[in-house]
Amino acid sequence: MQFLTKKCLKHSLFIATILITCFAYASRAEVADVPLTPSEIIAQSTDSDWRQLQASDLLYLTLDSGTIIFELAPEFAPQHIANLRTLVGENYFDGLAIVRSHDNYVVQWGDPQAGTEQARPLGNAKESVVGEYYRPRSGLEFVAIPSRDAYALEVGFVRGFASGADSERAWLTHCYGALGVGRDVSPDSGNASSLYVVTGHAPRHLDRNVTLLGRAISGIELLSSLPRGSGTLGFYADTEQTMGIISIRMGDQLPENERKSIEAMRTDTKTFTNYVKARTYRKNSWFIDPVGKIEICNVGVPTRIKGQ
Amino acid sequence: MQFLTKKCLKHSLFIATILITCFAYASRAEVADVPLTPSEIIAQSTDSDWRQLQASDLLYLTLDSGTIIFELAPEFAPQHIANLRTLVGENYFDGLAIVRSHDNYVVQWGDPQAGTEQARPLGNAKESVVGEYYRPRSGLEFVAIPSRDAYALEVGFVRGFASGADSERAWLTHCYGALGVGRDVSPDSGNASSLYVVTGHAPRHLDRNVTLLGRAISGIELLSSLPRGSGTLGFYADTEQTMGIISIRMGDQLPENERKSIEAMRTDTKTFTNYVKARTYRKNSWFIDPVGKIEICNVGVPTRIKGQ
Numbered sequence: 175m176q177f178l179t180k181k182c183l184k185h186s187l188f189i190a191t192i193l194i195t196c197f198a199y200a201s202r203a204e205v206a207d208v209p210l211t212p213s214e215i216i217a218q219s220t221d222s223d224w225r226q227l228q229a230s231d232l233l234y235l236t237l238d239s240g241t242i243i244f245e246l247a248p249e250f251a252p253q254h255i256a257n258l259r260t261l262v263g264e265n266y267f268d269g270l271a272i273v274r275s276h277d278n279y280v281v282q283w284g285d286p287q288a289g290t291e292q293a294r295p296l297g298n299a300k301e302s303v304v305g306e307y308y309r310p311r312s313g314l315e316f317v318a319i320p321s322r323d324a325y326a327l328e329v330g331f332v333r334g335f336a337s338g339a340d341s342e343r344a345w346l347t348h349c350y351g352a353l354g355v356g357r358d359v360s361p362d363s364g365n366a367s368s369l370y371v372v373t374g375h376a377p378r379h380l381d382r383n384v385t386l387l388g389r390a391i392s393g394i395e396l397l398s399s400l401p402r403g404s405g406t407l408g409f410y411a412d413t414e415q416t417m418g419i420i421s422i423r424m425g426d427q428l429p430e431n432e433r434k435s436i437e438a439m440r441t442d443t444k445t446f447t448n449y450v451k452a453r454t455y456r457k458n459s460w461f462i463d464p465v466g467k468i469e470i471c472n473v474g475v476p477t478r479i480k481g482q
Numbered sequence: 483m484q485f486l487t488k489k490c491l492k493h494s495l496f497i498a499t500i501l502i503t504c505f506a507y508a509s510r511a512e513v514a515d516v517p518l519t520p521s522e523i524i525a526q527s528t529d530s531d532w533r534q535l536q537a538s539d540l541l542y543l544t545l546d547s548g549t550i551i552f553e554l555a556p557e558f559a560p561q562h563i564a565n566l567r568t569l570v571g572e573n574y575f576d577g578l579a580i581v582r583s584h585d586n587y588v589v590q591w592g593d594p595q596a597g598t599e600q601a602r603p604l605g606n607a608k609e610s611v612v613g614e615y616y617r618p619r620s621g622l623e624f625v626a627i628p629s630r631d632a633y634a635l636e637v638g639f640v641r642g643f644a645s646g647a648d649s650e651r652a653w654l655t656h657c658y659g660a661l662g663v664g665r666d667v668s669p670d671s672g673n674a675s676s677l678y679v680v681t682g683h684a685p686r687h688l689d690r691n692v693t694l695l696g697r698a699i700s701g702i703e704l705l706s707s708l709p710r711g712s713g714t715l716g717f718y719a720d721t722e723q724t725m726g727i728i729s730i731r732m733g734d735q736l737p738e739n740e741r742k743s744i745e746a747m748r749t750d751t752k753t754f755t756n757y758v759k760a761r762t763y764r765k766n767s768w769f770i771d772p773v774g775k776i777e778i779c780n781v782g783v784p785t786r787i788k789g790q
Contacts, residue, residue: 307770350683401707463690
């Protein structure tokens, strides 16, 4: 009883949400109300179901093999993104390298000489930025999805970004393609001069322990297919050829003709709700056992690049 | 009330398990009783905490770049594994190819000419094997882990294999490294002549929809780092160079000096329970926010190869 009076009542919202999620899970899949497949929902969507990604929120990482584009989420990590803008604006990353490819985990890039006397100076950027591991939930349009999540009380999307939340806080989740800031043991040892992207099964235990900046929109296969590093934690050994970075640019730094026009499906619409439902029920003749469940990192927000 | 009397009571075990999982989730992380890190638990383990993998359960896939070793789970897919043994025993795969690398999903191999008149004959193997998508839970030592899973009522390990279960059935889960049987739309269209391995975020919606045979033990990075195919679903286009398969062999076909001696941590021991706990609580000074949660595909069963 003490548990019920003191803890349950105090966290009544938590418990209620958990129970609702649980009963939703326990109830049988009702496939009848999912008349369309994900592709059909995309095909039938209207222009108002999509949002144009802002050039100022796009990060272009160019390698010999091509360009990877990320969308940043300044509502989650304003200080780190400001520092990243400073670094990128001063061409900090040009000529640096991919330093790590850890199988089923992350690819990381930055200065191979970081921490040594040969390290490239950070210019006008800060050496230390306080970790932005989560933020208040209030002020965000957090659209929950019905999913029993191993790590977060609730999961859903904020403006296209997969997120976790409790009653007070929200944070970006480490799904495949999530872009994060490398740091050392100290919580404020990151500054966005070392970045990583998730290239394996979602390491969700990193949620709220690292500052996430956004997510890959296109080209991630150029990073995920890199040879794995043979050093500790997948860092490339000195003797291995690391891939050099040609440049990193913000979209609004690029000349107009080099900018991609990218749209992502809005996640605060009935169309997206139907899309999640379609991804949940997999109404497709190939599936034998109706799935009826979804996990946040398996949703995927549709994007489309004009001219591709 | 009708719901409570008819459905809940009928599925009382289900509901009880869900509620226990939920309350376990809602309770605060108690880090105090996790005195060791995963590495320390491995270091302090004794020989009885490990099991020797049987040569007859190991599948060696050899490419120019090296060898990938899988462990098969005949308790889950006896008919497909019997058919695979026939194929492998007749050197069916030698000279065939990796045909698909789909980013954040799977790598698949088999006969690039499958379905055409040039397809390689299956020899004494069957053309069609009825899908082995799940099996009775009874007869298995299913060791559940405390995890709120999006897809299965319960998750845990059966003799080292990550599995899902309900009160009556158990099945292998599509975690990173899971080995499965390609099939067409018909449920009995698989025969193990086309195989795939999960190389991205766990596509758990495939659970109970495809026959899984086992899991990768070593070398998966040789497959996961392959260039992605540019065709539909990541299949290599005709113009792309596919990687040829030198051979596939069962461990007990190999001469003694080519067999690896591999051990995996037993998953039915107190040591493994402690290992899961240590992976759950991440008692490590780098972590700022105690995690206190785990997802089945993030556990990982330790293995060790003698002489490496």
